[in-house]
Amino acid sequence: MDRILYTAMSGAKQSFDQQAVVSNNLANVSTSGFRAQLNAMRSVPVQGDGLLPTRVSVAASTPGSDFSAGPVNATGRDLDVALQDGAWLAVQADDGSEAYTRRGDLQVDGNGMITSAGKPVIGDGGPLVVPLGSALSLGADGTISAIGAGEDPDAIVEVGRLKLVTPVENGLLRGIDGLFRALPNAEGEVPDLPADENARLMSGALEGSNVSAVESMVAMINSARRYEMQMKVIDDANTNAQQGNSLLSLQS
Numbered sequence: 001m002d003r004i005l006y007t008a009m010s011g012a013k014q015s016f017d018q019q020a021v022v023s024n025n026l027a028n029v030s031t032s033g034f035r036a037q038l039n040a041m042r043s044v045p046v047q048g049d050g051l052l053p054t055r056v057s058v059a060a061s062t063p064g065s066d067f068s069a070g071p072v073n074a075t076g077r078d079l080d081v082a083l084q085d086g087a088w089l090a091v092q093a094d095d096g097s098e099a100y101t102r103r104g105d106l107q108v109d110g111n112g113m114i115t116s117a118g119k120p121v122i123g124d125g126g127p128l129v130v131p132l133g134s135a136l137s138l139g140a141d142g143t144i145s146a147i148g149a150g151e152d153p154d155a156i157v158e159v160g161r162l163k164l165v166t167p168v169e170n171g172l173l174r175g176i177d178g179l180f181r182a183l184p185n186a187e188g189e190v191p192d193l194p195a196d197e198n199a200r201l202m203s204g205a206l207e208g209s210n211v212s213a214v215e216s217m218v219a220m221i222n223s224a225r226r227y228e229m230q231m232k233v234i235d236d237a238n239t240n241a242q243q244g245n246s247l248l249s250l251q252s
Helices: 004-027 213-251
Strands: 040-045 056-061 072-074 081-083 088-092 098-101 106-108 114-116 135-138 143-147 157-161 172-174 180-182 201-203 205-207
Touching (some): 004 213, 081 088, 088 114
Parallel strands (some): 081 205
Antiparallel strands (some): 040 056, 072 205, 081 201, 098 180, 135 143, 172 180
């Protein structure tokens, strides 16, 4: 078997995997606060039966996420928040751990719990719960104030405060659930980040996704063409092998 098959096969597989990353980014081009996932390819020596100094394989990796800010658009909705600068919103993941997101289209469920994309939003003492039917407003520091149904504006009271954190640059790691968490410490444990009293948000606005639809479409086309090219190499190698076998059979 021509060892070019190993090279072409690895290139086709990694191009296919890259297409999945690009497709996920493109699918979230309108998701509030979404951070694009990065993808990179590198050459690695061929191992095993395909070992040959002139051949290399392709390995793809996702070195991290693009943490650049997305565009901020005014919505006028009291529970829409845009995190400022490097601030992140703390939420509770499905496994009960603390995670972080920039998605700010907050909702109040039937139990009065504030959620972000279905995940409970964390406050000073755990998930935030507000009085049902109350009118809510948020301060720049994440403070939540409420006015009960039918009450005068003077009856406004503070009912909680969003936990806002500011991680160090590249100090977050994306999980398979799309949420971000702090980097593991020396013991391999994932710590909870401390609340940042100086973190600020803007209510009545949402930060959009930082994914460029045009760039993602171009990347998707490039990945598809690269995959087709690798498959063509595999077909050519197979054809050459068949022709070589035919010549050997004629000589015998």
